[in-house]
Amino acid sequence: MAAPGGTLNCEDFSMFQEILKLMRTMDDRIVHALNTTLPTVSFLDKMMEAHLNRDKAIKSCITHTSEVVGQLRERRAKDGANMVLIKQLRKEQTKLKLMQSELSVEEVVNDRSLKESFIPQQVFNCDETGLFGKSCPGGHSSWQKKRRYQGINLRKTA
Template sequence: MRNIDDRIVHSLNTTVPTVSFSGKVDASETCKQLYETMMEAHLTRDKAIKSCIGQTSEVMGQLREERAKDSDNLVLLRQLRKEQTKLKLMQSELNVEEVVNDRSLKVFSERCRIHYTPPKVK
């Protein structure tokens, strides 16, 4: 799901013309399309991660309720720890996602700032 971010530099190099070739390609439209694609990918990944966090939190809530009823069940305790670990990994993935998004936006703005100014995010 991070293909666009992994290849942002390549995409910019192949689609945004240098000054000498600027007359042959509409750089503002190209940058706009790339920006929209990038924002859509960021939103999709953010929704997917947050959905997984929500589902895992739900499962943890159920496991905690079961643990309150039967606190001696070792299988239940192991399962709860496993879900807690999974939740921590997903939450850290949100931090990774933020770093990846910031890097991509920085590279994008460096190359496209002359041709396209993205709308302000509310």
């Protein structure tokens, strides 16, 4: 995968994180970019392209590391007493878990930057376009998150 400094190295996790950090600079500076320039469709397209490139890079490294873990498991099945092989397998499994956690971090970064990038002028009003339905979607989970207070109801005395 292409990265600012060349190809994304999946073997060294610290280098993997550094390249991801460089790839995330646009998302880190999104508030400043939106305050200093007029957000256009091309700006949003660049941001979405950057998200997709990072997602592909992380997933390709996860796939590569999963294949390495699979190969090491096969070798361990043949030679279970080899301690060097077992240590290497544990190291690769740890790296795989860390890469999978980076995928979760990437989702959070993407969500944050998408929330920051939409200004009120870019959101259309559903009432004006005729897309607003007759009733609100009552089955959606966000509508069901009401707090319910339990307590004692006192009877009214007449």
